[in-house]
Amino acid sequence: MNSAHDLGGMMGFGPVDTSDQNINFHEEWEARIFALTLAAGATGCWNIDKSRHARESLNPAQYLSSSYYQIWLAGLEKLLLAADLVSSNELADGGRREPPKPVANILKSGDVLNVMMRGSSYERDAVNEPAYKTGDMVLTKNMHPEGHTRIPRYVRNKPGTIERIHGCHVFPDSNAHDNGENPQWLYRVRFSARDIWGEDHPARDSIFVDLWETYLEPR
DSSP, rough: OOOOTTTTTTOOSSHHHHHHHSSSSHHHHHHHHHHHHHHHTTTSSSOOOOOHHHHTTTTTHHTSSSHHHHHHHHHHHHHHHHTTSHHHHHHHHOOOSSSSOOOSSOOGGGGGGHHHOOOOOEEOOOOOOOSSSSEEEEEEOOOSSOOOOOGGGGTTTOOOEEEEEEEEEEOHHTTTTTTOOOEEEEEEEEEEEEHHHTTTSSSOOOOEEEEEEEEEEOO
């Protein structure tokens, strides 16, 4: 979807501050929100793409005025309400009013390290042959879906070249909306910086974006 989270190339937001990039959490509550989000996601009531969409679909004014983990908190609240794991009154005052709803999984404290180290793979068995090979020239589609998507606005309707084939992976646009995993081939696509940002950028500069096959068409 085209919303406030997709800031690639937009001006007026100041420089990206990377001075404290090795600091994971600036305040204790941020670590708690991170932990709550992981624990809630482990219940199986939603998937990672639905979680991303919950954050992306926040009101733009709220999104742009919130810090990173404030956005995570607001997204988590949306997910908990939608899954009927909490009520709006419980969120408002922090008190439990109804018995807890049964969930498929519970992430126990003793399992956290193993779960985090193991991670989750979203690669799936191929259901067909890839439409493109390394070196093929492609054009990204000019698309503006209302739902979740992983193709940034600034690379839409732009020429590129297939740099690498990553294999078949869960398609986020489907997975975020309960339409199944719909695995598709995932490619690393190289774009000329001039094609993206204009002729005043160095001719040798390139931008690399991982894109699913349905975002592409032959050129």
